[in-house]
Amino acid sequence: MASLSVNFAGVDFKNPVTTASGTFGSGMEYGEFVDLSRLGAVTTKGVADRPWEGNPTPRIAEVRGGMLNAIGLQNPGIDVFLERDLPFLKEQNARIIVNVCGHSEEEYLHVVERLNDAAVDLLEINISCPNVKEGGISFGTNPAGVEHITKVIKEKSVHPVVMKLSPNVTSIADIAKAAEAGGADGISLINTITGMKIDIEKRTFLLANRTGGMSGPAIHPVAVRMVYEAHQAVRIPIIGMGGVETYEDAVELLLAGATMVSVGTANFYNPYATTEIIDGIDAYLDRQGIGDVNDIIGSVG
Amino acid sequence: MTEKTYGMAKVISQEKIEQDIVSLWLETEACQRARCGQFVNLYSNQNGRLLPRPISICEIDKDVKALRLVYRIAGEGTREISKLSAGEEIKLLGPLGNGFPTEEFAKRTVLLMGGGIGIPPMLEMAKAFGEKAVAVLGYRDSHTFLLEDFQKTGCRILLSSDDGSVGVKGTVIDALKEAKATGDVIFACGPKPMLRGIKAYASDANIKCFVSMEERMACGIGACLGCVCKSTTKDPHSNVNNKRVCKDGPVFDAKEVEL
Numbered sequence: 001m002a003s004l005s006v007n008f009a010g011v012d013f014k015n016p017v018t019t020a021s022g023t024f025g026s027g028m029e030y031g032e033f034v035d036l037s038r039l040g041a042v043t044t045k046g047v048a049d050r051p052w053e054g055n056p057t058p059r060i061a062e063v064r065g066g067m068l069n070a071i072g073l074q075n076p077g078i079d080v081f082l083e084r085d086l087p088f089l090k091e092q093n094a095r096i097i098v099n100v101c102g103h104s105e106e107e108y109l110h111v112v113e114r115l116n117d118a119a120v121d122l123l124e125i126n127i128s129c130p131n132v133k134e135g136g137i138s139f140g141t142n143p144a145g146v147e148h149i150t151k152v153i154k155e156k157s158v159h160p161v162v163m164k165l166s167p168n169v170t171s172i173a174d175i176a177k178a179a180e181a182g183g184a185d186g187i188s189l190i191n192t193i194t195g196m197k198i199d200i201e202k203r204t205f206l207l208a209n210r211t212g213g214m215s216g217p218a219i220h221p222v223a224v225r226m227v228y229e230a231h232q233a234v235r236i237p238i239i240g241m242g243g244v245e246t247y248e249d250a251v252e253l254l255l256a257g258a259t260m261v262s263v264g265t266a267n268f269y270n271p272y273a274t275t276e277i278i279d280g281i282d283a284y285l286d287r288q289g290i291g292d293v294n295d296i297i298g299s300v301g
Numbered sequence: 302m303t304e305k306t307y308g309m310a311k312v313i314s315q316e317k318i319e320q321d322i323v324s325l326w327l328e329t330e331a332c333q334r335a336r337c338g339q340f341v342n343l344y345s346n347q348n349g350r351l352l353p354r355p356i357s358i359c360e361i362d363k364d365v366k367a368l369r370l371v372y373r374i375a376g377e378g379t380r381e382i383s384k385l386s387a388g389e390e391i392k393l394l395g396p397l398g399n400g401f402p403t404e405e406f407a408k409r410t411v412l413l414m415g416g417g418i419g420i421p422p423m424l425e426m427a428k429a430f431g432e433k434a435v436a437v438l439g440y441r442d443s444h445t446f447l448l449e450d451f452q453k454t455g456c457r458i459l460l461s462s463d464d465g466s467v468g469v470k471g472t473v474i475d476a477l478k479e480a481k482a483t484g485d486v487i488f489a490c491g492p493k494p495m496l497r498g499i500k501a502y503a504s505d506a507n508i509k510c511f512v513s514m515e516e517r518m519a520c521g522i523g524a525c526l527g528c529v530c531k532s533t534t535k536d537p538h539s540n541v542n543n544k545r546v547c548k549d550g551p552v553f554d555a556k557e558v559e560l
Contacts, residue, residue, distance in 0.1 A: 022525070022526075023520075023524065023525060024524055025523070025524040025525075025526075028523075029520070029522045029523045029524040029548070030522075030524060032302060032303035032305070032522075033302070033303050033305075033307070045526075051539070051540040051541045052541070053541045053542065053543060054526065054529070054541075054543065057516055057517065057527075057528070057529060057530070058516070058517040059517065059526070059527045059528075059529070060352075060517040060518065060519045060525075060527035060528070061517070062350060062351070062352045062378075064348070064349035064350075065349040065351070066349075066351065067351065067352055067519060069519070069525070069527060071525070071526050071527065074526045074529070074539065074541065074543060076538070076539055076540030076541070077540055080540045216351055217351070218349070265351070265519075267520065267524070268351070268352060268353075268519045268520045268521075268525060269344055269346070269351050269352065269353060271307060271394070271522070272307070
């Protein structure tokens with residue numbers, strides 16, 4: 001039994017495994033399968049200042065080794081989150097990373113301020129959703145924009161702030177540095193890679209939104225490369241994600257420089273993926289004769 | 302913890318019953334809690350296909366711990382599943398979704414309206430309601446898959462077909478009107494235009510109506526919000542006019558959803 005606990009931006013987590021925002025709701029559905037208190041943390045679906053309807057359907061398309069989604073950040077809004085989802089997660093003794101989304105600076109700040117009085121562990125700010133036209137990705141694709149939104153959120157938040165970065169950029173290192181310069185306590189990456197799927201028989205787009213975010217094992221090597229590059233560029237800790245399906249995938253991200261790892265799309269085809277990966281990391285460390293998971297973080301070379 | 306079964310299900314038998322329609326009997330514990338109108342997720346997991354195929358339950362046999370699924374080969378995933386032979390295994394999650402509210406209408410007369418691949422989910426209800434059921438089955442043409450199974454249940458059967466080769470030429474509603482058949486409730490499954498027509502008919506005739514919806518899904522348990530449909534009023538879970546087909550449905554009171 002290796003030690004799996006990690007400290008991320010001053011917060012202790014019992015292990016490095018969390019969930020990728022949007023794949024796990026607020027834990028209620030997967031809580032039927034896995035004991036949520038066993039996870040390092042539950043990262044929630046993006047929460048906005050008011051309810052969002054999201055995009056028209058079809059919102060899902062399968063691609064080789066992954067999927068496209070264009071949910072459009074449907075969420076019940078911060079009021080319902082605070083009244084229903086947060087107490088549920090507390091009851092389960094889960095650690096909580098709240099993903100925050102918005103169309104504008106004001107909308108992000110409204111949610112961040114509402115969360116100041118709430119007992120949550122970290123905020124993850126989604127500046128990288130490819131499926132929402134205003135806000136989302138428009139904040140996350142140029143360094144000046146990233147530094148600015150990070151700074152204004154840091155000024156208002158009592159909780160540590162993790163900026164969630166888009167892979168749809170020329171230099172992830174520059175974006176990571178901008179988040180660090182803005183005062184971010186950590187970064188998480190990668191969000192989905194923008195993709196498209198066409199039905200050749202009907203000669204139409206499979207997704208109503210035309211484009212969607214690609215996730216799943218097919219994007220994992222991109223995630224490993226980008227986590228590595230970001231880790232080389234900044235000193236703040238990283239939550240690594242992108243196509244994590246097995247403990248091997250998670251360990252790769254830890255070696256590349258992630259302090260924590262999120263499991264996303266894999267939940268859709270294995271509801272026990274999160275806990276299996278925790279057990280797998282533990283067994284891997286034992287097999288390698290490594291007593292502490294922190295010893296492998298960023299140790300590739 | 303969960304009442305859903307997640308694990309390998311063993312193929313008891315599988316056969317094509319029409320050109321692209323397959324009947325699959327699976328041995329699985331999921332049958333113990335399965336209801337009419339629920340579905341299961343089957344995972345093909347070959348050639349990089351990760352997402353489950355959600356397939357409605359056609360028959361439930363608790364004595365031999367088996368579920369019957371009758372599905373259309375709609376793409377490469379279902380084609381791969383259709384190649385499984387007796388004794389082989391496939392990963393399954395289920396039962397999923399809510400199912401039809403059959404208990405509420407026990408001993409009442411039910412109209413079971415199935416169109417195309419919406420016919421299979423009606424069979425278990427035809428067995429349960431027997432003579433109290435009128436099955437209105439809409440086929441494309443004379444390929445009347447499952448018709449013999451319905452005949453064995455003792456229910457009254459009305460047929461329609463797109464080309465008029467069996468039953469009334471037209472829709473299931475045409476068949477219903479021509480026979481002047483009526484009942485206390487409609488349970489329906491089929492393509493959206495059919496459900497739209499049935500919803501309007503039920504509203505005019507003042508008959509309670511439940512429809513089974515379909516949408517592209519990922520998780521199948523209500524987490525990913527991929528498979529929503531529009532609801533007529535604000536849904537308490539989503540806090541917007543969206544309901545999750547996989548979790549809040551697939552069966553809805555027709556008045557609850559936009560069609």
